[in-house]
């Protein structure tokens with residue numbers, strides 16, 4: 001199977017199988033002398049050389065084996081749940097080799113991984129992940145929210161760093177079995193959920209830099225409480241102008257662990273100055289004016305929305321476009337779809353467009369900035385009170401005694417209503 005695939009590629013550009021050596025960058029560039037006829041692909045379609053091969057992404061769900069734990073964990077009281085601190089009894093795990101594709105899936109007791117110190121993920125960050133949730137509805141059914149979106153994004157992220165793709169639909173079937181097995185960990189109150197963390201890593205034992213010849217896809221899950229247990233608390237942001245999270249042609253649109261570690265220091269710096277999160281800007285020339293602007297991208301680990309009234313009186317809900325510098329958030333997409341369906345008929349303009357800090361500052365100064373909020377799986381929406389930018393505090397439309405604006409609150413209600421199955425039969429909510 002794999003040898004047929006390799007015939008399509010220069011031999012040393014194909015994946016290493018078993019203990020074969022991965023290619024080095026020097027070998028790849030010397031090869032390029034002979035194979036430089038095709039133009040390089042656009043950055044948006046960069047992917048593993050064999051990413052499109054369906055044989056290597058196939059998952060056989062019928063061979064799943066389940067080994068149940070003999071030491072079930074105690075269920076923690078709701079008020080002791082801390083995000084990502086406690087995990088369920090089991091994990092889902094699949095291994096992959098370039099020779100055989102995905103091997104038989106397993107659900108095992110939650111346990112340590114055993115990795116050789118030379119495993120490529122530990123040296124070169126061959127790792128991509130997802131964040132999604134399972135919810136329990138009033139009738140006790142367990143539900144996932146748009147899991148196909150997470151699978152599509154994870155496949156894109158994995159392929160960008162030469163990790164294997166996988167059949168998303170088959171993986172959701174396995175995920176359902178895993179979640180069902182550990183469903184006793186999902187509290188049945190609104191606001192509570194099971195955070196699900198799929199993770200894919202390169203497992204080849206090598207210090208050579210090249211496409212990993214083996215990989216592991218595993219899922220762990222952690223019960224979580226509401227992000228705002230005592231009601232919304234609006235956050236304050238520090239706009240970061242001294243560091244950049246992502247750039248055109250980079251990997252900011254991929255959910256790679258390597259994107260997250262470098263963001264921690266600016267977040268800590270913002271915290272030392274009293275801000276909850278930092279706001280990532282990207283300085284660029286505005287082609288309309290020829291002037292430099294600080295374009296708004298995303299906030300911490302959320303996408304960002306701003307509701308403004310234009311000078312012409314037009315109400316607009318806007319967020320940065322998917323230009324490769326922001327993550328294609330599932331919540332962002334959901335907010336946009338609901339806004340187009342339910343706010344546009346009320347006269348709102350819904351925009352995915354570049355907007356600069358200057359635009360927010362002017363709107364705030366002229367009393368036209370209505371609301372700003374972050375969007376993401378963890379909190380659904382997170383209202384923003386103020387943004388510190390160039391030595392000035394930009395007030396984002398909330399009154400002193402107000403923690404959330406009406407659009408932000410409406411979005412939370414709409415999205416949670418679907419997640420918890422209260423909006424009957426909505427296609428985004430997938431029963432387990």
Ligand SMILES: Cc1ncc(COP(=O)(O)O)c(C=O)c1O
Nearest residue numbers: 301302303327329330331376377
């Ligand atoms: C950098 C970044 N942006 C945005 C998001 C929001 O994405 P989603 O709505 O899929 O959770 C996340 C969340 O995981 C993130 O890490």
